[in-house]
Amino acid sequence: MSAGNDPNGKRLRDYGLQSERLLWPGKGPGVFETEVSALQDRLMLTTLEKAVAWAQTKSMWPDTFGLACCAIEMMSIVSSRYDIARFGMEAFRASPRQADLLVVSGRVVHKMAAPLRQIYDQMLEPKWVVAMGACASSGGMFNNYTTLQGVDKIVPVDIYVPGCPPRPEGLMEGIVRLHEKVAAGVPPAYEIRGVAQ
Amino acid sequence: MAATQPRIYEGTRIPSPTPTILRVPDELRESADILEVNFGPNHPSTHGVLRLIVQLDGESVVGLQAVIGYLHTGFEKSMEQKTWWKAIPYAPRMDYLAFQANEYAFVAAVEKLLGIEVPPKAVWMRMLLLELNRIHSHLVWLGTSALELGAISPFWYTFRERDRILDLFELVAGARMHTRYFQIGGLAEDIPSGFFDQCREFCEVMPKAVDQYEAMLDQNPIWLARTKGVGVLSAEDAIALGQSGPVLRGSGVNWDLRRAEPYLAYGQVEFDVPVKQNGDVWDRYKVHMDEMRESTRIVRQALDGLPPGPWIADDRKVVLPPREELHTSMESLIHHFKLVTEGFTVPEGEVYVAVESARGELGCYVCSDGGPRPWRVRFRAPSFVALQATATCMSDALVADMIAVVGSLDTVMGEVDR
């Protein structure tokens, strides 16, 4: 099924397949990668900025913000099978002042919204937010009086990871894409989105 | 009219007048230097969003109050808006560690109201999966509780086995967590063929893994010092405070719903119920470890005893017909259509089904008005009740013991707040 074996010499994307992270040679870049490299060319980072961005991605420490079921899958990316330590991120900091990445894993209710915003405010720039799971992205299956319909109502979100709960690989995919965004020079979400800082 | 005298509290360690709040005694308030600390909803122990307001006199805790509600998602009201089928996925997200226990409690309550009989294959498979869920919950509990007390390595060991269990769930139901595999009438799908061998392998591996965890922790003097004699809860206090599960059995009360009120096929398998006498954190830890071994025994027996046959009941008014029939039978097509679009109705009534989840008695009270949607669903969450015992366990304790005690009560905030 790889492009090299295709009798017509076509590539996957010629058949309309845009999936990324496929591990065979000859596969061209997917939509995300194409967009990120286009951004990279446009932003034209200096070597120093590129180096700083590279360093930021290589040890982006998450904050322990586990709320509900997604927190369990977030814990399992630390476990030896999924091993987020490969990416330099196994040091989950309890103090937001020492953390770079806020992985909002779980449903956020109105009572918890104020502590969430407080934690986000206590983090030092540059900081990124990953909305993990359906509940953090959009309220999930809970469209009711008490659940915040998406955590992007109160914090600016860089990456949304779908799933209920997302597989650990799914979360890692989201984190790796965040790394690629940052390395390409995309500024953190608070500089782009219109959520109050 | 009201009996306001704290009659039960005399001679017990339960604080009064409020059994769940440890109040600073007035003489200490003047004399000592009380520091009020907020162990806020976001704290590094991974038990979720629990807030403890603690008054400290030096290192000892003289005042304690738990504030919950930071994860109140309105499950019960949301389930009232959905049909009986659509309400099932809400249940596992409450206790997200032993998730299928919640699913089972709700599904069993609805089946009780419907009067539908579940085929034996589904009964045994449900029991098997519930025990796997129990092991999964205890593994995550052990990993995180040990992590909080400073024993960092067991986390990776327990999560290694936990991933094996989640592989089994993925094999059976397609998802690692929140599988929604229990359907009203039985199981949603048949059991795939590779499951039995993989599960048997897991049963070989699990007891050795539990030995490994005990080898890491049991002889460690720090672990012993931090868990022995800490957070004692007597048997009478435990019953008065409504504790169940490992907390109750760690305090010396031999009460397990699988033995006392057998459901599923627990009456047909052999297992022991671990009971310890002292009621401290060490005993609760030991009960959890022994329960993991007993659950593996049950899983092995369930694998051997799983009868062949249909995996879901035959009642077409409630259960979807097999897909092959849809091509040939008009009635099946109509039943399928009605079930998927409109759903079925459950006769009027109210039931309470109690299940022995990994944390204790998980009860599901369902009230139906004869319609397509539940009128009221109430989950009696064991963690909600377990948190009430924090103040009692923490009478004369140090702040460091608080982490051990809250960890040993094995609370999951999803079901506390619902």
Add this chain to the structure above:
Amino acid sequence: MSLASIPGLVETMEAHGETTVVVDAARITEAALHLHDELGYDFLSDLSAVDYLGWGEEPVAGYWGNAWGRDLNIPGTAALSRTPEPKPKRFAVNYHLLRVAASGEGPQRLRVQAWLDDGEPVASVVSIWPTADWHEREAWDMMGIRFEGHPNLVRILMSDDWAGHPHRKDYPIGGEPVRFSDAE
């Protein structure tokens, strides 16, 4: 000593293998003391409330029902569903009791039901079963049922300044309308 000896007993019902005892809400303290001391129900599993506002008013299962409902022997009733019988008052407080370590007569599990109107208080059983503390607070928070004699009847799940009692039937489910397309 059997269930008939419970003070304030109104009715005993059995269904689905469970026994439900309806008790007059004004005499709940005596009944609870009797159940705990004489009949040995030392464990309160659950204390919850149900709101029956609107019970039997909506068509059941999409069909307008009536008292006799669906009966194969009465022609023309095949499409009808039985409307449920009206309940005595708006709220029911259910006490799910269990006998663990003590001994006594009667079934091991028992449901005690007390009926209340909106605004009618009921005595708290915290001094008899301390575990009722948080259950009663939740019933107050979610349903607005006042428990007299409870030492700390404040909101537990919602924020302290929340208005309304969410699990009541006249409280809306809330949430946001979902946008399904760009046109909305």
